[in-house]
Amino acid sequence: MVSFRAGPSVFRDQGKLSFDYLPEKMVHREKQIQRMFSLLRPIVEASASSNAFLYGPVGTGKTHSAKRFCLDFRKYAGDHDRALDFYLVNCRQRMGDDAVLLALVRHFDPHFPDRGFSVAEKLETLRRHLEKYKLHFIVILDEVDALLKKSGADLIYAFARIAEETTAAKGNISMILISQRPNALEYMDPAALSTFRRTSVIEFPRYDREELHDIVGDRVDLAMHRGTVGTEIVGMIADLAAEFGDARYGIELLEKAGMLADEEASDEVTPEHVRGAKAHVHPTHVEERLAQLDVPKKLVLLAIARRIRKKAHITMGEAEESYELVCEEFREKPRAHTQLWKYVRELDALGLIDTKLSGEGVVGKTTLISLPEIPAKILCDNIERGLKKR
Numbered sequence: 525m526v527s528f529r530a531g532p533s534v535f536r537d538q539g540k541l542s543f544d545y546l547p548e549k550m551v552h553r554e555k556q557i558q559r560m561f562s563l564l565r566p567i568v569e570a571s572a573s574s575n576a577f578l579y580g581p582v583g584t585g586k587t588h589s590a591k592r593f594c595l596d597f598r599k600y601a602g603d604h605d606r607a608l609d610f611y612l613v614n615c616r617q618r619m620g621d622d623a624v625l626l627a628l629v630r631h632f633d634p635h636f637p638d639r640g641f642s643v644a645e646k647l648e649t650l651r652r653h654l655e656k657y658k659l660h661f662i663v664i665l666d667e668v669d670a671l672l673k674k675s676g677a678d679l680i681y682a683f684a685r686i687a688e689e690t691t692a693a694k695g696n697i698s699m700i701l702i703s704q705r706p707n708a709l710e711y712m713d714p715a716a717l718s719t720f721r722r723t724s725v726i727e728f729p730r731y732d733r734e735e736l737h738d739i740v741g742d743r744v745d746l747a748m749h750r751g752t753v754g755t756e757i758v759g760m761i762a763d764l765a766a767e768f769g770d771a772r773y774g775i776e777l778l779e780k781a782g783m784l785a786d787e788e789a790s791d792e793v794t795p796e797h798v799r800g801a802k803a804h805v806h807p808t809h810v811e812e813r814l815a816q817l818d819v820p821k822k823l824v825l826l827a828i829a830r831r832i833r834k835k836a837h838i839t840m841g842e843a844e845e846s847y848e849l850v851c852e853e854f855r856e857k858p859r860a861h862t863q864l865w866k867y868v869r870e871l872d873a874l875g876l877i878d879t880k881l882s883g884e885g886v887v888g889k890t891t892l893i894s895l896p897e898i899p900a901k902i903l904c905d906n907i908e909r910g911l912k913k914r
C-alpha cells in the first residue's frame with residue numbers, strides 16, 4: 525500500500541473545472557441567450573414551433589449556452605403551464621440520422637432497441653411520445669455539419685414537417701442547430717433551409733482578453749481556495765487564451781496550473797505553474813526551437829528566463845541587469861543597449877518571449893517582457909546545458 529501525501533490543495537472543488545460542468549451563468553453571453561429567448565419564446569406564448577442556428581469557433585460557449593438556455597427556458601415554460609423538454613445530441617459522436625434519432629427516442633424510452641426499427645418508425649415513436657405528454661421538445665443538434673455531411677438534411681426536414689403538421693394539443697418540435705461553420709446550413713436544400721430564416725442566426729464570436737479574464741476569474745471563485753490564485757495569474761491565463769479566444773483552453777490552463785501547484789505542495793498558483801500548464805496543454809519542442817539561436821541571443825534569453833522565474837513579467841531594465849551578470853558568468857562581452865534591443869525584438873518575433881508597453885500605473889512607459897510558452901526553468905536548464913558544452 526502506497527502512502528499518499530494528502531496535504532492541502534489549491535482546489536476547493538476541482539469538478540467545477542471539468543468540461544461537463546455547466547455554469548449557472550454564461551459570463552458575457554447575455555446577448556446571445558436573450559436572442560435565443562426572443563426566437564424561441566413563441567413556443568410558450570403561441571404554442572408555435574421555432575428554430576435557431578448558433579455558430580462560432582470552438583470554445584466560444586455555444587454548447588453550454590444552448591444547454592443553459594434550455595434548462596432555464598424549461599423552467600420558464602413550466603411557470604406558464606407549458607410542458608417543455610429538450611435533448612442535446614452531438615452529431616459528431618452519433619453519426620447519421622439513425623444514430624441521432626435513436627438517441628432522441630431513448631431519451632423517452634431508455635430500453636428502445638438499437639436494431640429492428642427504420643428511421644420512419646423511430647420518427648413515429650418519437651412523435652407518439654410527444655403526443656402522450658403533450659410536450660414541446662427542443663432538439664439540439666450540436667456539430668450539425670457532421671450530420672449534414674453524412675446524411676443530408678432529411679432528418680431536419682422531417683422535424684420541420686412534424687412541426688408544421690402537428691397541433692399544440694399533440695406536442696411539437698423545435699430545433700437548435702449548432703456549428704463551428706457560419707455556412708454549415710448551405711448543405712441543406714432550399715426546402716429544409718426555409719425553416720431557418722436569416723433572422724434565426726446567432727453568432728458566438730471569439731472572447732477577447734477582458735471577457736476571458738472574467739470567465740476564468742469566475743471559475744477561480746468556484747473551484748479554487750481563496751488566496752491561491754492572484755489576479756496576476758488570471759491575467760496571464762487570459763492573455764494566453766486570448767490568442768484563440770477560447771474559454772475551454774483558459775479553463776484547462778487553470779486546472780493544469782493548479783495541479784502543478786499541488787504537485788509541488790505550493791500554497792498558491794505561480795506564473796511558473798501557468799507556464800508549465802501551457803507547455804502541457806500545447807507541448808512545444810524546446811530543444812529544436814533553441815537550436816536556431818546563436819550564442820548572443822541565447823545569453824539574452826537566459827538572462828530573461830533567470831530573472832522572471834517567480835514573476836509574470838520583468839521590465840527591460842531588469843532584463844538588462846540580468847544580462848550583464850549572465851555575460852560575466854559565461855565570459856562574454858555584453859552587447860550595447862541598442863543591440864540588446866534588437867535581440868529582444870528578434871526573440872519576440874520567434875515567439876520565445878512576449879513584449880508589450882506597460883500601461884498606466886508604472887512610472888514612465890517601459891517595455892515589459894514575459895514568457896508566453898516555455899517555463900523559465902526549462903529554458904534555463906536547456907540554455908545552460910548548451911552553453912557549458914561549448
Ligand SMILES: Nc1ncnc2c1ncn2[C@@H]1O[C@H](COP(=O)(O)OP(=O)(O)O)[C@@H](O)[C@H]1O
Nearest residue numbers: 543547550551582583584585586587588771772
Ligand atoms: N461565457 C462563459 N462563461 C462561463 N464558462 C464558459 C463560457 N463560455 C464557455 N465556457 C466554458 O468553456 C468550455 C467550452 O464551452 P462550450 O460551450 O463547450 O464551447 P463550444 O461549444 O463553443 O466549443 C465549457 O467548459 C464552458 O462551460
Ligand SMILES: [Mg+2]
Nearest residue numbers: 586587588666
Ligand atoms: Mg460545442
